[in-house]
Amino acid sequence: MNSPDQEKPIPSNRETPEEEPVGRRTWLTRAVSAMGLSAAGLIAPSLLSAAEQNHSDPTRVPGRTPSPYGSRASTETAQRLTTATHSLTPHQVLHGIITPSALHFERHHNGVPMIDPDQHRLLIHGLVERPLTFSMNDLMRFPSVTRTLFIECSGNSGKEWNGPTGKTVQDTHGLMSTSEWTGVPLMTVLAEAGIKPEAAWVLAEGSDSAAMTRSLPLAEVLKDALLCYAQNGEALRPEQGYPLRLVLPGWEGNTCIKWLRRLKLGTAPFMTREETSRYTDLMPDGTARQFTFVMEAKSVITGPSGGQRIEPGFTEIRGLAWSGRGLVKTVEVSTDGGRTWQPAHLQGPVLPQCHTRFRFSWSWNGEEAILQSRCADETGYVQPTRAALVAARGVNSSYHYNAIQSWKVDRQGQVTNVQV
């Protein structure tokens, strides 16, 4: 979508209407006239675009003037796939590790609230020495930290428990993204209020219309939790919790409470709906695992991936690997459905609890192939096969599906989601 400033640049004070650059249409008309009819006839087919029949040689037409807030090229079409409650990142068309803020996945439980940052407050109370309330300005005065971290919804790939379901990697792995996050360590702010010795859990609450709440073990989250106000260098996007969200490196996205308004310290978990009825993992014996916070090591080939078509010859296999427990150590790629594996190249920097881009040079011979990636993290943990994961947990646990993803390439080069 074009923003108004793109179509009608606001003239600066120095630019009077008389001094406006010559319009592109006017310029080209003059230029073509000057060249003469035969010359215009010769260059016209390559020079003129279908959309704007006048001026497509950018070296012959003055370009657009600067704009106050940029937008991508109008020919770029990558977009999130949206439903009523979430949207999915299009990893099949993205590069590197940073997800553009506008394409970061969304998951909210009753819409994205509109919050005035000047009115927003963070309340800290419960088992603290001094209950405190902070304005955004207060929070931004504290010493700050910046980290590049993935956030993955624990429901990412969740439909794959029931067999190959998603058509594209956006369907299967779109509930994860990576941003550079900036904020103040939770530890710094809680120390300001003074943590009482008996405090062991903290309830984090959002100011959306779900008033989303999760209980978090205090000792764990004090290690590295951040109260973030910035994403990729600017204020958080509204759908990412503007003006303040909790970011817990490597933990399931739901715990990273957005639109954060309150932290209450207590002795025990508060047993909210989102940590009992939801976000618990049902096992075949009927028990459910609770407080399954960490997102275990996982990888996926983002290209070639479901819905794409490749040509015989050189194809770079590209993908993402990540682990909530720390660094990705290795990624291996198989083109024969997991019979043989070869190491992929990891693009640096490799950061803890962050997407790592991997690449593997491959020449497709036109025969059927099944492409897979598997990663290992610094703890030695290796991403499991689907069979091993299902053997351990059955197929009804809904969350935390991190099995190896398989993409089948048929003889026409068409890529589809399969499970082997």
Added chain:
Amino acid sequence: MSRCKAAVLVLSAGGLVVLLGGVGIAEEPLRYGFGRPPTDAEIGALNIDIDPTGAGLPPGRGTVQQGTAIYANKCATCHGPTGTEGPKDRLVGGHGLLATEHPVKTIGSFWPYATTLYDYIHRAMPLNAPQSLTPEEVYSVVAWLLHQNDIIPADAVIDAKTLPTVKMPNRAGFVSDPRPDVPFR
């Protein structure tokens, strides 16, 4: 050189602050003086969570009978006339199916704490008007849902005293995180 030494000292002091600030350590960490004490009214306006002890439950009471009308008016459109029809979450029934191929997770079959019902219904329901129900209405809907799930009798009264004592069928159904649980080489 002396500059470097100073930097190391500052860093050490920073590390010390972090260590001393840990849970259960009484030493006073560095404070910046940002923020201000909230008023009781400011805390009260946000302090809506209800934990399993029932702390924070407001005065008031509700009955199954009162809940019948409130559920029909405010909840049935999404959850069905008897709490089983949907289209949104099924709330009633499903007992004994958690360990089968087709588990049904409802309040009766899955939720471990009755207090979560008050907390969640008050904070987030109905979806189009969260926090609009009075305490009496919430208690009543909770009573109706517990009765529909055969957990309390038809003449039960739900209030701040009785709700935390309600024993949910799946109270013992939750275990802690055993991961990594999949063997790796």
